Amino acid sequence: MAKGDPGGATRSKRAAPRTRRAAATGEPELVQLLTPEGERIETALGPDGTEYRVDFTDEEYRGLYRDLVLVRKLDAEATALQRQGELGLWASLLGQEAAQVGSGRALRAQDMAFPTYREHGVLYCRGIDPIMPLGLFRGVDQGGWDPNEFKFNMYTIVIGAQTLHATGYAMGVAMDGKTGGEDGEAVIAYFGDGATSQGDVNESFVWASVFNAPLVFFCQNNQYAISEPLERQTRVPLYRRAGGFGFPGVRVDGNDVLASYAVTRHALDTARNGQGPSLIEAYTYRMGAHTTSDDPTRYRIASEVEAWQAKDPIARMKAFLLKQQIVNESFFAEIDEQARAESVHLRERVLNMPDPQPVSMFDHVYPHGSAELDEQRARFSQYMESFEGSAH
Amino acid sequence: MATETLTLGKALNTGLRRALENDPKVVIMGEDVGKLGGVFRITDGLQKDFGDQRVIDTPLAESGIIGTAVGLAIRGFRPVCEIQFDGFVYPAYDQIVSQVAKMHYRSQGKVRIPMVIRIPYGGGIGAVEHHSESPEAYFAHTAGLKVVTCANPQDAYVMIQQAIASDDPIVFLEPKRRYWEKGPVDLDAPLADAYPLHSARVARPGTDATVLAYGPMVRTALDAATAAAEDGRELEVVDLRTLSPLDLTAAYESVKRTGRCVVVHEAPGNLGLGSEVAARITEECFYSLESPVLRVTGFDIPYPAARVEEEYLPDLDRVLDAVDRTFGW
Numbered sequence A: 001m002a003k004g005d006p007g008g009a010t011r012s013k014r015a016a017p018r019t020r021r022a023a024a025t026g027e028p029e030l031v032q033l034l035t036p037e038g039e040r041i042e043t044a045l046g047p048d049g050t051e052y053r054v055d056f057t058d059e060e061y062r063g064l065y066r067d068l069v070l071v072r073k074l075d076a077e078a079t080a081l082q083r084q085g086e087l088g089l090w091a092s093l094l095g096q097e098a099a100q101v102g103s104g105r106a107l108r109a110q111d112m113a114f115p116t117y118r119e120h121g122v123l124y125c126r127g128i129d130p131i132m133p134l135g136l137f138r139g140v141d142q143g144g145w146d147p148n149e150f151k152f153n154m155y156t157i158v159i160g161a162q163t164l165h166a167t168g169y170a171m172g173v174a175m176d177g178k179t180g181g182e183d184g185e186a187v188i189a190y191f192g193d194g195a196t197s198q199g200d201v202n203e204s205f206v207w208a209s210v211f212n213a214p215l216v217f218f219c220q221n222n223q224y225a226i227s228e229p230l231e232r233q234t235r236v237p238l239y240r241r242a243g244g245f246g247f248p249g250v251r252v253d254g255n256d257v258l259a260s261y262a263v264t265r266h267a268l269d270t271a272r273n274g275q276g277p278s279l280i281e282a283y284t285y286r287m288g289a290h291t292t293s294d295d296p297t298r299y300r301i302a303s304e305v306e307a308w309q310a311k312d313p314i315a316r317m318k319a320f321l322l323k324q325q326i327v328n329e330s331f332f333a334e335i336d337e338q339a340r341a342e343s344v345h346l347r348e349r350v351l352n353m354p355d356p357q358p359v360s361m362f363d364h365v366y367p368h369g370s371a372e373l374d375e376q377r378a379r380f381s382q383y384m385e386s387f388e389g390s391a392h
Numbered sequence B: 001m002a003t004e005t006l007t008l009g010k011a012l013n014t015g016l017r018r019a020l021e022n023d024p025k026v027v028i029m030g031e032d033v034g035k036l037g038g039v040f041r042i043t044d045g046l047q048k049d050f051g052d053q054r055v056i057d058t059p060l061a062e063s064g065i066i067g068t069a070v071g072l073a074i075r076g077f078r079p080v081c082e083i084q085f086d087g088f089v090y091p092a093y094d095q096i097v098s099q100v101a102k103m104h105y106r107s108q109g110k111v112r113i114p115m116v117i118r119i120p121y122g123g124g125i126g127a128v129e130h131h132s133e134s135p136e137a138y139f140a141h142t143a144g145l146k147v148v149t150c151a152n153p154q155d156a157y158v159m160i161q162q163a164i165a166s167d168d169p170i171v172f173l174e175p176k177r178r179y180w181e182k183g184p185v186d187l188d189a190p191l192a193d194a195y196p197l198h199s200a201r202v203a204r205p206g207t208d209a210t211v212l213a214y215g216p217m218v219r220t221a222l223d224a225a226t227a228a229a230e231d232g233r234e235l236e237v238v239d240l241r242t243l244s245p246l247d248l249t250a251a252y253e254s255v256k257r258t259g260r261c262v263v264v265h266e267a268p269g270n271l272g273l274g275s276e277v278a279a280r281i282t283e284e285c286f287y288s289l290e291s292p293v294l295r296v297t298g299f300d301i302p303y304p305a306a307r308v309e310e311e312y313l314p315d316l317d318r319v320l321d322a323v324d325r326t327f328g329w
Helices: A058-083 A097-106 A120-125 A131-138 A161-175 A199-210 A238-245 A257-272 A302-309 A313-323 A331-351 A358-362 A371-385 B008-022 B046-050 B062-075 B090-100 B136-140 B153-165 B216-230 B249-258 B273-288 B306-312 B316-327
Strands: A019-021 A043-045 A112-114 A187-192 A215-221 A249-253 A278-283 B003-007 B026-030 B055-057 B078-082 B116-121 B146-149 B170-175 B182-186 B201-204 B209-213 B235-239 B242-244 B261-268 B294-298
Touching: A058 A097, A058 A120, A058 A131, A058 A257, A058 A313, A058 A331, A097 A120, A097 A215, A097 A257, A097 A278, A097 A313, A112 A161, A120 A131, A131 A331, A161 A187, A161 A199, A161 A215, A161 B062, A161 B090, A187 A257, A199 A215, A199 A238, A199 B062, A199 B090, A215 A238, A215 A257, A238 A249, A238 A278, A249 A257, A257 A278, A358 A371, B003 B008, B003 B153, B008 B026, B008 B046, B008 B153, B008 B170, B008 B182, B026 B062, B046 B055, B062 B078, B062 B090, B090 B116, B090 B136, B116 B153, B136 B146, B136 B170, B136 B242, B136 B261, B136 B273, B153 B170, B153 B182, B201 B216, B201 B249, B209 B216, B209 B249, B209 B316, B216 B235, B216 B261, B216 B316, B235 B249, B249 B261, B249 B273, B261 B273, B261 B316, B273 B294, B294 B316
Parallel strands: A019 A043, A112 A187, A187 A215, A215 A278, A249 A278, B026 B055, B026 B078, B078 B116, B116 B170, B146 B170, B209 B235, B209 B261, B261 B294
Antiparallel strands: B003 B182, B146 B242, B201 B235
16 A cells, blocks of 8 residues: 655646645644645645655555545444444444544554554554454454554553553553664554543653653544534644643644645654654544434534535545546446445354354453353353253 | 561562563553652662663653553563552552453453552551552452452562562552561572462461451461460461452361451451452351351541551451450350
8 A cells, every 4th residue: 555755756746736834823724735625735834844745656546545435335334234233333433534544554564553442444454354343343352353463452442541552552662672763663542532631641641752752642633522522622722732741743634635644654753763752633523423322413513514524535535536537437436346345245244243152251351261260150151051951 | 698587678679679680571660669769669779770761760640650551561561560559549540440450351362461560558657648548459359450469578579579470460469567577588489489479378377266367467467366375265367468369278278177267457348358258258168157257347437547547457456356256156
């Protein structure tokens, strides 16, 4: 996938180059490389003067588009599965695809990510089978992938708790002497706007700062913490909080996959080079409900949702690909077909997910077992066996 | 050289030093653990000898200490966290209960959190509030954690090393009022041959009644046994040592002989460790019991002001009073 570096050689331009500076005052102060209309901005300046740009091949642009569409389709399938009673719950990423694919593709193989429970797009970019989180939401397990194998930690549902884990992990990277140079390691911590009010997130800001941890704080500001709007969490733009902790912050258009990539790649490289943490506020919108248990019509108005619909991350990428003639006629149909096929495959596998054996609930409480639990397990098994042959 | 007389605090310090020497992945982290050597000096001299990458003075936030230690553990380190006082562990409670304890289970065994959380606990030092609490039941109630406590310098030296070498997350409770009590410590005995970490041990054999205690109350129970012996009554004292998992093998064997059992701890009695111990002994030793299992504990109140803590804490007389009551049934 996309391996281009921000600041690399400029590719032949099909559109007039433009430079846009994130405004020092007023809203929205976004780093943006692709407008909602699909216009490319060649270079965007961050609040500290950093120049953000991407240099992708046509194949890489197409790859990003494919990621966005696949991630949205698989997410929609999971929502449908919940509505049909096949999942207990689903936390949809609808609307946040660009922030997740952009940042997810900016990670290098050696980088470690610490997600919340909504980073299905990042999970996809890390090469994890999208069936994995569905086990958690179906209730057959509590997360199944190996965090160290995929460099993607388990989902964390307690809000903000994972930012401290990411910080400690990043401290460990530095203690292992793995920062500095291209092959250095960096860590990314995902969280939302609501989490910025948590003590753990603020403590992780302190820790990362004073230990100069190779860490990127990636806040997807989707405007709502369940029902509570951003105004209930903060009176300053979230990215500016970084300044008080002593590291840089930048607000990126989270519906712009190119800018999300560029800003994240730059922050990761800064971290891996031993120059410490930074905060990215990916300004986006949760188009759906918080989870399938939520009813967003109780707390936000339709016109607001419509306004964000016009900033859709996939539509603008599609407009860009068409304008730049990077794709031919059949491309979109091919991608749609691929997405459809993968979602059908996902559905089939979810429906065939076996329930765990009840006795397995005793497994893995301790790394080396437990005599007490062995005894409880044996008694439970005996009890269950006492029903064998009965109607129950 | 083999055996030295050390305070319990110095024994812990020496054990921590050994752990740092033996495994480069061991890191100590906490508030004031560096130059100061900890407010009780348990980490005295360690940062000087092992550097500030191995002995880390952290920002002053307990959730941050435990939460970053989780990340270090995922990275492959063995963090040993110091919580300065029992009453300050609660800001870290969420990380301990929701993250540290569950990580291995949730990951189906793919992620281990080999972490030690050291907490000086218990009263008896005339401290201000939040410095004398006994929070062991909160942690013993949480599956995925193990909880141990030492009662003498020899155990302190060995158990801290065993806890650090363990792949489990372990809450290691240190009886702070016993930090200055001295005892012989065999510094050369190989750790592999040491008495197992999660095993209780008879601290004094006896025939007439069984007293179960742990941490700071073991000394109290032993003093009670000495006093009882003067009256011709032989108490068997069992040092529980491991609170989760509980090891009551020695206790069952003892109670089946004596028929009488008293459990002692500083923590409030309501839903304390003594309740669980009493229930299990009742189940296991029902036909051997001459009286109900009795508990001698702190009262069900917040830890009181220091000038009345002597009355709050179980002491020799309250233990003997309970023993007397088991004979009056």
